[in-house]
Amino acid sequence: MMEHTLGRVLVVVPTYNERQNLPLITERVRKALPGAHLLIADDNSPDGTGELADSLAAADDHVHVLHRPGKEGLGAAYIAAFRWGMAEGFDVLVEMDADGSHQPEELPKLLDALSEGADLVIGSRWVPGGKIVNWPAHRQFLSRGANVYTRLMLGLPVRDATAGFRVYRAAALEKIGLANVESQGYCFQVDLTLRTTRHGLRVTEVPITFVERAHGASKMSRKVISEALWRVSVWGVTGLPSRLRRRRG
Template identity: 40%
Template sequence: MSDSLVIIPTYNEKENIERIIRKVFSLPFLFEILIIDDGSPDGTAEIVKSLQEEYPALHLEQRTGKLGLGTAYIHGFKWALQRKYEFIFEMDADFSHNPDDLVRLREACLNGADVAIGSRYVNGVNVVNWPMNRVLMSYFASMYVRFITRITIQDATAGFKCYRRIVLETIPMDKIRFVGYAFQIEMKFTAIKYGFNVVEVPIIFTDRTEGVSKMSTRIFREAFVGVIQMKMGSWFRNYKRA
């Protein structure tokens, strides 16, 4: 059994899922994979099941209905904490996150980080294939988060991360309330409030070439309002570790 688990939420990712699984398992270090599939009608889960005999380190959790990114990751975090993984990763299925960078995120945690973020903006703007309006929206969203929360993370909405186990054991998952972009912000903000060392590792983000993006204006709206709610809520919350 590996000490590292990569959690990949899926909804209608049949074009990408086999390739991403094979790519992760081709890396020089063994990363186990947990797919959280939200009832994909396109047969994503069936493709995963067909690969499980070939890859014993491939795991699948199926949920009924499209329940949201945040709840998928929390489901995966709880699954991981019931087992012995020391490093738990978030990664997209669509190759916007380069699986080769899993090794670099893990090394950052081995070298002292509690949370390692695959950052698009820590060294300029490293985004490929996004239209300019999407780049600007994402970049200024991170600026907005820094302004409201006073955290220094350059890529506050990043969804490519490695957590050390202790971080997920400390953060009370039942108090994480957001499901989209705001989920990613809330997890970083909460980890920082608990005093964990959160570092950014520069990556190149490449937009998907297969399948359909799950981004929506509702998700951005949740993030915009949610950041203010999150900051105000933190004034009345105790972040002391047990």
């Protein structure tokens, strides 16, 4: 594992009603990457996740909490967390879910791929070696279909553009810019992947094992799916997210 060549690493875990899952995922992240820091970005969870996060941070100086006023979508949570991390001088920013679907033990191989020259590393379910555990058939069909549609509409050389387990160089995020990102749900992942490739940066996919959550409810909804379908369709026609196109034009 070549983590030492990358500088300071921040693992960002957004939360909303993840009280059951947070202690274990925090423990696993800290064990997998002892030198990394963990930022819990909580959207004012009514189940007390934020208060639990504060207690975890009080016991570990490598754990931090970003309290947000309410549930504003995955994209808004990650953008706020990325800005916090870059302001604090972190060189690498990791995205991962709190529900255990992303395995912290696989973080070292994602960081290794970043060390080999990538600007964005995606933990991919749909490349050779990727696996799915305990996910219902309809969710697999939806994910595969969404990624095929995304590749066809956007011409992305990526098989899992919707994946939420990924690692960015802070310099890459600074280059692509976050100010004009409007995507809120899982379409946020497609948005940043598109921006990364259109800026000529290198994207690498690494196979992972995705495990369906054991506790709590999925945040996937018709609204999230509709946003992704609409935005990808618009981007496919126009070629770029609209504000990025205007900014570069």
